[in-house]
Amino acid sequence: MDNKLNYEKINLLDFDLLGMIKLKDIEGVEALVTPIGNGEYVSRGKLYCQQMTCAQASRFREFIKQKLSNNYGKKAFVMLDYMANFSAKVYYETIQKALKTNDFRDYYVARHCLMEDISNIVSLFDGKPIKKSVYTLPELDDMLAERVIECNNMALLYIYAKCFNVPKDYNILNAGLGGIFIGPFFKTIHGTDWTNLLKSKYVDEKPRATYDVESNTVNFDLFKNKKVLFLDDNIGTGATAREIETEFEIKGYDVKYGAVQYNWRNFYLVGIGEKDIARFKPSDVDYLTMTNYPGHKLIDHAFKILCGRRDLQGNEPSLDNSTPAGLLYEQYKQLKSYNNPNLPDIVRLIDKGYQNCENSGIKIISNQNASNMFTHESKTLIERLNKYILKLKEQETLGSENGNQSGLQ
Numbered sequence: 001m002d003n004k005l006n007y008e009k010i011n012l013l014d015f016d017l018l019g020m021i022k023l024k025d026i027e028g029v030e031a032l033v034t035p036i037g038n039g040e041y042v043s044r045g046k047l048y049c050q051q052m053t054c055a056q057a058s059r060f061r062e063f064i065k066q067k068l069s070n071n072y073g074k075k076a077f078v079m080l081d082y083m084a085n086f087s088a089k090v091y092y093e094t095i096q097k098a099l100k101t102n103d104f105r106d107y108y109v110a111r112h113c114l115m116e117d118i119s120n121i122v123s124l125f126d127g128k129p130i131k132k133s134v135y136t137l138p139e140l141d142d143m144l145a146e147r148v149i150e151c152n153n154m155a156l157l158y159i160y161a162k163c164f165n166v167p168k169d170y171n172i173l174n175a176g177l178g179g180i181f182i183g184p185f186f187k188t189i190h191g192t193d194w195t196n197l198l199k200s201k202y203v204d205e206k207p208r209a210t211y212d213v214e215s216n217t218v219n220f221d222l223f224k225n226k227k228v229l230f231l232d233d234n235i236g237t238g239a240t241a242r243e244i245e246t247e248f249e250i251k252g253y254d255v256k257y258g259a260v261q262y263n264w265r266n267f268y269l270v271g272i273g274e275k276d277i278a279r280f281k282p283s284d285v286d287y288l289t290m291t292n293y294p295g296h297k298l299i300d301h302a303f304k305i306l307c308g309r310r311d312l313q314g315n316e317p318s319l320d321n322s323t324p325a326g327l328l329y330e331q332y333k334q335l336k337s338y339n340n341p342n343l344p345d346i347v348r349l350i351d352k353g354y355q356n357c358e359n360s361g362i363k364i365i366s367n368q369n370a371s372n373m374f375t376h377e378s379k380t381l382i383e384r385l386n387k388y389i390l391k392l393k394e395q396e397t398l399g400s401e402n403g404n405q406s407g408l409q
C-alpha cells in the first residue's frame with residue numbers, strides 16, 4: 001500500500017468536525033489510530049492527547065518522521081497530523097519559557113518544526129511533494145498541556161486561510177494554545193508573518209489592570225508599523241478579542257480581528273433569553289465566518305470517548321468495554337447531529353452557523369439585512385468560503401461519478 005498508485009486519497013470534505021478522517025490502510029501507523037470496526041479506523045488515538053514531556057514528544061516526532069517519506073494520502077496525513085500536534089504543544093511551552101527567561105533559542109527551533117509540519121500538510125492538500133523535515137524539537141523536561149488544541153482541524157484551517165484576503169501591511173497575532181496553527185497556515189499559504197500573544201483562560205495571568213500586550217507578545221517588533229491582524233480559534237462572547245483590541249488601540253495600534261469559528265448557537269440562545277451571558281456583536285468583528293464552533297464540552301467529551309475514558313452516557317471511566325472506541329466516537333457525533341454520510345461535517349458546521357444566524361434575525365440569505373450587520377471584510381470572506389465549499393462538493397460529485405475519490409488540486 002506504500003505504492004503511490006494505491007494510496008488512499010484525501011478530500012477536504014472527508015474531515016469531520018474535529019479534524020479526523022477515516023482510513024483503512026494503517027500499516028505502520030497502527031499505534032496512532034483508533035478502530036471503528038469493519039476494517040475502518042479514525043485517524044487519531046490515545047497518543048494524540050496523552051500527556052508527556054517535551055523530550056518525549058520530540059523523540060516521538062522523530063520516530064514518526066522516519067516513517068513519513070514513503071507514504072502518501074491519508075496515511076501520510078495521520079503522521080503529519082501527529083507531528084504538528086507535538087510541534088505545536090512544544091512550541092507553546094517554549095513561548096512561555098522565552099517570555100519568562102528572555103532566552104529564545106528553544107522557541108526558534110520549535111517554531112521551525114511547527115512550520116515544517118504545517119507546510120507539509122499544506123503540500124499534501126495541494127497535491128505537492130512532502131519535504132523532509134530538518135529540525136528536531138527541543139528535548140525539554142517541561143510537561144506538555146494534556147488538553148487538545150481546540151482549533152486543530154487542518155482541513156478547516158486550510159480552507160479558512162485559502163479564502164482569506166490578508167490586508168496589506170498587517171501581520172498576524174495569535175493568542176493562547178487554541179489558535180496556534182493559524183499563523184503557520186497563513187505563513188505557508190500567504191507568506192504573512194505571525195507571532196503569539198500569551199493570553200488564554202488556561203494560563204495564569206496578571207490582573208486585567210496590569211495586563212500588558214507588549215510584554216506578553218513574542219517578537220512584538222513585528223507590529224512596528226502599528227497594524228495588527230488578530231485571528232483567534234473561536235469567538236464565543238467576544239470578550240477576549242475585545243480586550244486584546246482595546247489594549248492595542250490604547251497604544252495607538254490599528255487592529256482588525258476575527259476567528260475561524262463562532263459560537264452561533266450561543267449567539268442565538270442569548271438572543272432569545274435562554275442564556276444569560278455576553279455575546280459578540282457581528283458588526284464589530286472584521287472577519288466573521290458562518291462556521292459554527294461546536295463548543296468546549298463537545299470537544300472534550302468526544303476526545304475522552306476516543307481515548308476510551310468516557311462512554312456515550314458520560315461515564316468516566318467508560319462502563320462500555322465492548323464497543324470499539326472509534327465506533328463510540330462516531331455514534332457520539334451522530335447524537336450531536338454530525339456524521340451524516342450525505343452531509344460532510346464541515347458543511348454541517350457552516351449550515352449550523354447559517355441556521356442560528358438566521359434564527360437570530362440576521363437574514364443573510366434572504367434579504368439585505370446582512371449589509372448593516374456585517375463588515376465588508378466579513379461579507380467577502382463568507383462569500384469566498386461558500387464558493388470554496390461549493391467547489392469541493394462539485395469535485396466530490398465528479399469523483400463519485402468517475403468511480404473514485406477525488407483528490408485535491
